[in-house]
Amino acid sequence: MDRPPQMLITNFDVLHYHMCHRTGLASLLGTVRFLVADEVHTYSGIFGSNVHYVIKRLGRIAAGMQFVAASATLDNAAEFCRRLFGTEMRHVCGSGRRGSIEFAMILPTLRKRSSLMVDVAKRLTQGRHRTIIFNNTHRSVELFAMQAKNAGINIMVHRAGLNPGYRNLVESEFRSGRLQAISSTSTLELGIDIGSVDGVISSPVPINRLMQRMGRAARKGQRGYAFLALGDDPISQYYGNHPGDYFTDVEKAYIDPKNPFVERLQILAMACDRPIRAGEMPGHDATLQEQVRAGNLRRAGSLYVPSRKAQKLLGEYNIRGIGSSVYITLDGKRLGHRALPAALEELHSGAIYFLAGRRYLVAGLDYPDGMSARLQRIPEDHSYYTKALTSERPTIDDIYETRSVFGMEVAFCGLRIRKTVGGYLKIALGQDADQGEAVSLDEPLEYDLVTKGIVFHAPRPLDSIAESEDAGYVEAGGYHAAEHIIIEGSNMITGGASRDLGGISLGTSGLIFVYDGAVGGNGASWALYDRLEEALARSMRIAADCSCSHRKGCPRCTFSYRCGNNNDFLHRCSALEILRRINAGEPTKLTAPTQDDRALV
Numbered sequence: 001m002d003r004p005p006q007m008l009i010t011n012f013d014v015l016h017y018h019m020c021h022r023t024g025l026a027s028l029l030g031t032v033r034f035l036v037a038d039e040v041h042t043y044s045g046i047f048g049s050n051v052h053y054v055i056k057r058l059g060r061i062a063a064g065m066q067f068v069a070a071s072a073t074l075d076n077a078a079e080f081c082r083r084l085f086g087t088e089m090r091h092v093c094g095s096g097r098r099g100s101i102e103f104a105m106i107l108p109t110l111r112k113r114s115s116l117m118v119d120v121a122k123r124l125t126q127g128r129h130r131t132i133i134f135n136n137t138h139r140s141v142e143l144f145a146m147q148a149k150n151a152g153i154n155i156m157v158h159r160a161g162l163n164p165g166y167r168n169l170v171e172s173e174f175r176s177g178r179l180q181a182i183s184s185t186s187t188l189e190l191g192i193d194i195g196s197v198d199g200v201i202s203s204p205v206p207i208n209r210l211m212q213r214m215g216r217a218a219r220k221g222q223r224g225y226a227f228l229a230l231g232d233d234p235i236s237q238y239y240g241n242h243p244g245d246y247f248t249d250v251e252k253a254y255i256d257p258k259n260p261f262v263e264r265l266q267i268l269a270m271a272c273d274r275p276i277r278a279g280e281m282p283g284h285d286a287t288l289q290e291q292v293r294a295g296n297l298r299r300a301g302s303l304y305v306p307s308r309k310a311q312k313l314l315g316e317y318n319i320r321g322i323g324s325s326v327y328i329t330l331d332g333k334r335l336g337h338r339a340l341p342a343a344l345e346e347l348h349s350g351a352i353y354f355l356a357g358r359r360y361l362v363a364g365l366d367y368p369d370g371m372s373a374r375l376q377r378i379p380e381d382h383s384y385y386t387k388a389l390t391s392e393r394p395t396i397d398d399i400y401e402t403r404s405v406f407g408m409e410v411a412f413c414g415l416r417i418r419k420t421v422g423g424y425l426k427i428a429l430g431q432d433a434d435q436g437e438a439v440s441l442d443e444p445l446e447y448d449l450v451t452k453g454i455v456f457h458a459p460r461p462l463d464s465i466a467e468s469e470d471a472g473y474v475e476a477g478g479y480h481a482a483e484h485i486i487i488e489g490s491n492m493i494t495g496g497a498s499r500d501l502g503g504i505s506l507g508t509s510g511l512i513f514v515y516d517g518a519v520g521g522n523g524a525s526w527a528l529y530d531r532l533e534e535a536l537a538r539s540m541r542i543a544a545d546c547s548c549s550h551r552k553g554c555p556r557c558t559f560s561y562r563c564g565n566n567n568d569f570l571h572r573c574s575a576l577e578i579l580r581r582i583n584a585g586e587p588t589k590l591t592a593p594t595q596d597d598r599a600l601v
Contacts, residue, residue: 004028004031012043012050012051012054012055012319013319013320015029015054015058016050016054016057016269016319019054019057019058019061019269019272019273020269020272020273020314021272022272022273026061026273029058029061029062030061030062031062032058032061032062032065033062033064033065033066034065034066034067034068035055035058035065035066035067035068036068036069036070037067037068037069037070038069038070039070039071039190040069040070040071040074040077040080040081040084040253041071041073041074041080041209041212041251041253042186042189042190043084043253043255044080044253044254044255044523045254045255045500045518045522045523045524046259046262046320046518046519046520046522047319047320048084048253048254048255049255049256049257049259049262049522049523050262050266050319050320051084051255051319052083052084052085052086052255052257053257053262053263053266053269053270054266054319055067055084055085055086056086056266056270057266057269057270057273059086060270060273060274061273061274067081067085067087067089069081069084069085069089072208072211072212072215073208073209073211073212073251074208074251074253075208075250075251075252076252076253077089077091078090078091080252080253080254080255083255083257084255086257100218100223100224101214101217101218101223101224101225101226102223102224102225102226103214103226103227103228104226104227104228105227105228105230105239105243105246106120106227106228106229106230107230107231107236107239107240108229108230108231108232112231112232113203113229113230113231113232113236114140114143114144114147114231115147116229117133117144117201117203117227117229118144118147118148118151118153120201120227120229121133121148121153121155121181121199121201122148122151122152122153124181124198124199124201124225125153125154125180125181128180129198129199129225130174130177130179130180130181130195130196130197130198130199131180131181131182131197131198131199131200131201132181132182132184132188132197132199132200132201132213132216133148133155133181133182133183133184133200133201133202134184134185134186134188134189134200134201134202134203134205134213135183135184135185135203136185136186136203136204136205136499137185137499138159138160138161138185138354139346139354140203141157141159141183141184141185142157142159142183142354142355142356142357142359143354143385144183145157145183145357146357146359146429147429148181148183149357153180153181154179154180154181155179155180155181155182155183155357156169156170156173156174156179156181156182156183156356156357157170157182157183157184157356157357158170158171158182158183158184158185158187158188159184159185159187160185160187160320161336161337161338162336162355162356163335163336166356167187170182171192171193171194174194174195175193175194175195176195177195182194183357186209188216189209189212189213189216196219196220196222197216197217197218197219197224198217198218198222198223198224198225199217199224199225199226199227200213200214200216200217200224200225200226200227201226201227201229202214202226202227202228202229203229203231204228204229204230204231204233204235204236204239204491204492205251206249206250206251206492207246207247207248207249207250207251208250208251209251210226210228213226214226228246232554232555232556233488233555233556233559233561234484234485234488234489234542234556234557234558235488235489235491235492235542236556237542237545237546237556237557238489238538238541238542238545241545242541246492249492249493252494252527254494254522254523254524254526254527255522255523256452256516256520256521256522256523256526259520259521259522260287260520261450261519261520262520263284263287264287264290264291265313265314265317267281267284267287267288267291268291268296268297268306268310268313268314269314269317271297271304271305271306271310272306272310272311272314275300275303275304275305276288276303276304277302277303277304278302278303278304288304291304291310292304295307295309296309296310296313297310324339324340324371325337325338325339325340325343325371326338326339326340326343326344326347326365326367326371326372326373327371327372327373328347328353328355328372328373328375329372329373329374329375330360330374330375330376330377335355335375336355338373340447340519341419341447341449342517343367343373344365344367344388344419344421344445344447345388345390345421346388347362347365347373348362348365348388348421348424348441348445349362349363349364349365349441349442350362350386350424350439350441351386351388351424352378352382352384352385352386353373353375354385355375358380359378359380359382359385360375360376360377360378361375361376361377361378362374362375362376363375363376365445367445383428383429384426384427384428384429384436385426385427385429386424386425386426386427386436387424387425387427387436387566388421388423388424388564389421389422389423389424389425389438389564389565389566390419390420390421390422390564391419391420391422391564391565392417392418392419392420392502392504392564393417393418393420394415394416394417394455394504394506394513394515394593395415395416395417395418396411396413396414396415396455396592396593397413397414397415397416397450398413398414399411399412399413399414400412400413400414400452402590403529405456405532405533405536406533406536406582406583406584406585406586407585407586407587407588408456408457408458408459408582408586408587408588409456409457409587409588409589409590410454410455410456410529410532411454411455411456411590412452412453412454412525412526412529413452413453413454413455414450414451414452415449415450415451415452415453415455415513415515416448416449416450416451417448417449417450417451417502417504417515418446418447418448418449419446419447419448419449420444420445420446421441421444421445421446422440422441422444423438423439423440423441424438424439424441425437425438425439425566426439436566438566449515449517449519450519450520451515451516451517451518451519451520451521452515452516452520452521452525452526453513453514453515453516453521453525454513454514454515454525454528454529454532455511455512455513455514455590456511456512456588456590457509457510457511457512457588457589457590457591458479458482458510458511458512458578458582458588459510459578459581459582459586459588460475460510460578461474461475461478461574461577461578461581462577469551472508473569473571474571474574475508475574476505476507476508476569477552477569477570477571477574477575478571478573478574478575478577478578479505479506479507479508479509479510479512479575479578480505480565480569480570480571480575481543481552481553481557481558481570481571481572481574481575482505482512482539482575482578482579483503483504483505483512483514484503484558484559484560484563484567484570485539485542485543485557485558485575485579486503486512486514486535486536486539487501487503487514487560488542488560489535489538489539489542490528490531490534490535490538490539493531493534493535493538494524494527494528494531494535500516500517500518500522500524501514501515501516501517501524501525501528502514502515502516502517502562503515503560506593509591509593510588511590511591511593514528536579536582536583537583539579540576540579540580540582540583542557543557543558543572543575543576543579544576545557546572548572550572551571551572551573552567552568552570552571552572553570553571553572553575554572557572558570558572558575
């Protein structure tokens with residue numbers, strides 16, 4: 001560039017691309033003196049682990065940079081930024097001015113959370129208050145938009161995975177006033193200009209994340225309205241009984257710079273940026289040698305240089321995720337993609353897939369050869385959606401460390417999990433998920449997930465609990481239910497990490513696994529490992545507080561919407577006894593799983 005700018009506004013995806021390809025922009029990056037990262041809390045999980053390496057790579061090109069990071073929501077700012085930037089950071093606190101916002105925490109008792117959120121959204125939009133409704137998953141955002149449209153609300157969807165052109169359309173329609181409501185994931189928590197917002201409705205997130213969402217409203221000086229909509233799930237019911245705890249459960253961001261998959265690919269990217277000198281990266285010598293053996297790097301004197309194979313690998317790499325993706329097509333046109341293993345649960349043949357407020361039938365999945373799913377249009381009044389039925393089998397590859405939690409031996413380890421999608425449920429709109437019609441796939445879909453997680457051996461429930469029931473069911477159901485409660489109940493303690501976690505209980509063995517859902521690990525299970533005492537204490541209170549009389553429990557205590565067994569094989573009283581015995585300090589030792597242990601997920 002003949003006239004380079006003094007300031008460049010960009011993102012880490014762009015930096016990654018241009019450094020890899022040594023473009024004209026990359027040649028200017030050696031002059032960078034300050035790197036300012038806004039909304040730094042968004043660099044949590046796998047994306048943050050990649051950003052850690054992009055920053056390290058930029059530091060090789062532009063020595064002596066000064067880092068500045070900003071966030072309105074991070075509680076562990078100094079610790080997180082030290083891990084993200086790889087250097088010590090000085091913590092500076094400040095405060096800003098907000099408009100006047102009326103806030104209400106609402107808990108439905110006789111209907112579902114989505115129904116209550118639709119009602120609140122309708123009242124706001126009828127009063128000509130432009131509104132954003134936040135949910136935490138792609139499916140819940142899409143389902144809410146469908147329900148809201150049926151209620152007569154002028155609404156569109158905004159989430160990751162939609163084409164940029166569509167998201168830009170949603171933003172411009174809302175900014176112009178032609179659109180009254182947006183159903184969104186966290187994509188609109190950030191500073192995208194969508195014009196004036198009057199109302200915000202949010203499903204449960206940590207209080208500092210809620211403050212970020214609420215900050216969307218009343219920016220023009222008008223009165224704003226914000227609602228936290230609790231629901232029929234363990235953490236919502238906990239806050240319904242202990243509302244004051246919500247305001248102390250702050251989000252803690254997490255990354256895992258030691259994710260081996262991220263490290264391998266980012267070391268290749270580093271060599272593409274500029275050849276790596278022998279001895280330059282002392283913490284990554286083993287990875288460099290591994291990549292030489294794999295043919296991705298070669299030695300040229302004292303330098304490591306990339307091969308053509310490395311360039312091809314990086315050309316398919318997305319720093320916002322990791323692992324392979326399944327491409328989604330309609331009428332021969334590519335509409336987006338979904339990463340594995342989630343793609344197998346959402347894009348198997350016969351699945352109903354949600355995209356931009358519409359539902360499509362998955363007419364075929366080409367896996368593992370073609371890695372593509374073909375969608376087919378269905379009528380807008382189509383009456384059901386689907387949920388995958390899955391099974392999982394864990395293997396411990398490596399134990400990194402262990403510690404005692406209330407006398408119970410807990411290990412943080414490397415795991416290999418064989419995930420199988422064997423069928424799905426057809427669930428009518430408005431019907432409870434566990435009441436759907438089960439359908440088996442002609443050919444089960446399988447995927448090996450290499451990740452990280454924690455494992456422990458929970459105590460046995462009292463024999464007296466099983467006096468009038470099948471002892472094996474009571475014991476296995478107790479461990480399975482306890483696994484659900486621990487994951488769902490820890491959500492806010494770990495900063496919302498439960499969305500990134502999976503769990504397995506192995507039959508009557510007492511072994512419970514909680515693992516990162518991302519390939520290679522993303523730090524979510526470490527966040528739980530680090531605060532497991534708090535999570536176990538809260539889990540016991542959730543199980544004890546619930547007034548349900550069902551043997552299995554209910555959505556307020558033992559159910560999980562992600563359960564691959566459709567919330568079968570659960571026993572609430574047994575789970576409560578197991579959690580009480582853990583919290584009372586009953587010691588247990590880890591044992592190796594056997595092939596006979598049946599996995600419940």
